[in-house]
Amino acid sequence: MNELAKTLGRNIREKRKKKGYSQDAFALVTGIDRSYIGRVERGEVNITVEKLYEIAAVLQCEPASLLPAQTTL
Numbered sequence: 001m002n003e004l005a006k007t008l009g010r011n012i013r014e015k016r017k018k019k020g021y022s023q024d025a026f027a028l029v030t031g032i033d034r035s036y037i038g039r040v041e042r043g044e045v046n047i048t049v050e051k052l053y054e055i056a057a058v059l060q061c062e063p064a065s066l067l068p069a070q071t072t073l
Helices: 003-018 023-030 034-041 049-059
Strands: none
Touching (some): 003 034, 023 049
């Protein structure tokens, strides 16, 4: 998968862990399948904007804060 998806996944994983969520708990709260969350965090899938907003809402952050800076593209 491309570097954008990998960096986005790392950012999501980092914020999820800082909030104290396990992958299972995070999946339950977001309503997104745990295996899908895992694939997102590993950068194996490109998520939709809708999923990005759902994840950001649970993490209590702006969706843009999960996106990589342009310098990492």
